Amino acid sequence: MSETKDKIVELADHLLRVKGFNGFSYKDISDPLSLKNAAIHYHFPAKADLGVEVIDHELTKFAGQTKRWQSLPEDEQLEKLIGVFRKHCQDKNICLMGSLASDFETLSPEMRVKVQELGKRILAWLTGCLEQGRHNKRLHFKGEASDRALMIMTNLQSSLLMSRVLGPQVFNSISTQLMKDLKK
Amino acid sequence: MSETKDKIVELADHLLRVKGFNGFSYKDISDPLSLKNAAIHYHFPAKADLGVEVIDHELTKFAGQTKRWQSLPEDEQLEKLIGVFRKHCQDKNICLMGSLASDFETLSPEMRVKVQELGKRILAWLTGCLEQGRHNKRLHFKGEASDRALMIMTNLQSSLLMSRVLGPQVFNSISTQLMKDLKK
DNA sequence: TTGCATACTTACTAGTAGGTAAGTATTTTG
């Protein structure tokens, strides 16, 4: 993959998180990279192709991160995940899932499938982490692990949304309370 | 307020929840209502004016709803709120806050202030409801009521987002677990 | 050295975006 192509994906990722899929244009990418819009179309014929690539990139990144965390105790793995969100919060980014879920109805079929895949992957990992964590007595919660995973994911997702509106202390409150609840 | 103006706001509210602020255009409103785009500009000079009106409408609606619920026990008030979200889930709508928070960085200063107001109002009501509910032993939770309000709000907000991506059972799981946690 | 692939630029298109000025029909008011 060319250097330019990497830069386009990286910038598109940022724009997606900040302005949403319908809130940025090829100009927002071509200008900062000193390219013409046709150069982006060369690498990504349609905007949806660029969207798919950004999600694929995120999918790969998430797989790598969780693999690196896998030898840690489950509560620390969760802390790592929260750390990823904290970083986004500092950058005034929202998470990809949150951004793309908002625009879901306006996305192409190919992008929708990728967004669904991203959601399923995150939930699958979280569910596994919670299950293992409860078994190892490092995490404590009631009900099904999959339901709890859903709640934690939505807490983190919207914590970034609300932090942008009401300030970063929203993220701190939520992430702190979240870990307190799980550590009992 | 004229009948047409009402219809414009109503449709804009729907479009905002389905396609996001940057995902709909004046044409999406003028065509279904058999109007010309200039008719919408007559009522709302700029798109941001329309956005502000939709939020004001929601603010008024929320104030009316919570007032009607105020004589109910706190757990039932919460059920009522969840009912509002359930209705949105069925209509494949997401909540206004979720939609506008995603597009926050692209909004005009006037719209941002209104979005912040909406967020503060919802949180203030939820915090009060939780505090009273704990005092009356109808609701049970640890930590500050304001932190818990934040978590419940983000759960509900993102439950609509994720329901659109992964199906309506997401909302059911979250809303059920949420009430279970609070009723102990 | 020729030929071909890569990575672009130049120059363009059709369509749509939000927005405006001026005109018109209808209703309301003095």
Place this chain on the structure above:
DNA sequence: CAAAATACTTACCTACTAGTAAGTATGCAA
């Protein structure tokens, strides 16, 4: 009944959107 406000339409504008066709410079391989 005349003036004025209301609620639009007609006709337009500029800016921008994603997207394309054709041309060009560079490097690499046979």
